Amino acid sequence: MVRAWLTAVLVSLAATAAVAGEAQFVTVDDPYIELHTGPGKGYPITRIIERGARIEIVKRRTQWFKVRDERGEQGWAAQEQMARTLQPSGKPAEFREPGREDYQQQRWSIGLLAGDFGGATVYTGFAAYRLSKHLAVELDASQILGNFSDGWGASINISHTFVPEWRASPFFSLGTGIIRIEPKSTLAQAEDRTDQTAIVGAGVQAYLSRRFVVRAEYKSYVVLSSRNDNEDVDEWKAGFAVFF
């Protein structure tokens, strides 16, 4: 089992290495660029490359680029400096970070939320697909961890974002799903139960930076139980999402 897993890891690593495209070159246009030993400001600067030198971009990690000059010297350069290099055509190199325009154009997003579900802790993972500027379909799965019971839920929702152009925009959602509640094993006469839910929600979603979005929402659940009365549960959650 372990061997199979390791093989899988090695094969996928080899595959990523193979996918890495042909060499990319830029020319230094700052008086010099500083090369750190690692991808971060805290790593020491051990070399500089002067204006006019042609450098190959080996790889990238977060906002740092590993580069190699023609003598084969390697090191990590910061994105701010790499943005002031020239492409082979003489145009400035562009290492643009995703921004708000991309947020407007997004199709897919995935995220994680945590909060309170009727007194219990809840974690939710969700994926959303935007159908139009305003409308999106959202699928989510939650784990509920309470003092007396735990359980899980899943739902499908349609959400409507009121002003997608705003940095922070309110939204409203409507959905349905299922919920399973499993009372703690220490409780006597406890029975697991699975019920359908109807959900109404509202919240705010705001663009943070790069690909990140922050989101806070309230949802009101009606648990359509097989007993005499339906149960109402309030849920408050906040978290992050990443869009593509």
Place this chain on the structure above:
Amino acid sequence: MESRIRSIFLTAMCSASAFGLGACATAGGSDTGDGTPQVIEPEVERRDIDVSAIDTEDFEVTAFAGILSVEDFESNAVYGARLAYHVSESFFTEATYATTTVGESSFEKLGGGAVLLSDRDLSYYDLSLGYNLFPGEVFLGANRAFNSSVYLIGGVGSTDFSGDSNFTVNFGFGFKVLPTDFIAVRLEARDYLFDTEVTGEKKTTHNLQTTLNISFFF
């Protein structure tokens, strides 16, 4: 330099030749303006860079083994896997799943056949945020330096134990060394806190874990 020598050689050849002018016109090629004839037209590629073709390594997959001391239930071998995404040079998010089989409590050992747990497996997952506090280097001998970092990590998750899922908070710190750019070896110590009623009354348990991890960036 080579082309200059060649052009001098060709010029000499041309002057010596009876067909001088004609041959020189074909071999000499264009004139660079400063009087030196250029033999070969430089073939410079003018293609722009393709940012999407740059190999980005923001994800890190980890396998680990270690010891998880489960409060009241001995210290046990724990195995797990992690997946991290590096948001910036300082911050990363990481999801972990791990599993262990707990030993016997002293009550079970001394109680002559008393059993507290029917299922002795414990598993947990967590979602955590890490911060690279002290990036730096470690030196091995006189000629080798490896990048390293001391990091803080903490988050929330859930622990499946004694038939229940329990809300779990974790925090700790680690030290990582990178023998190459894409491999990291990590030593980590973390405390996992959750409430349980297994021993009769409800209490918050501290479950300390130390692990040795090996990671690959991709």
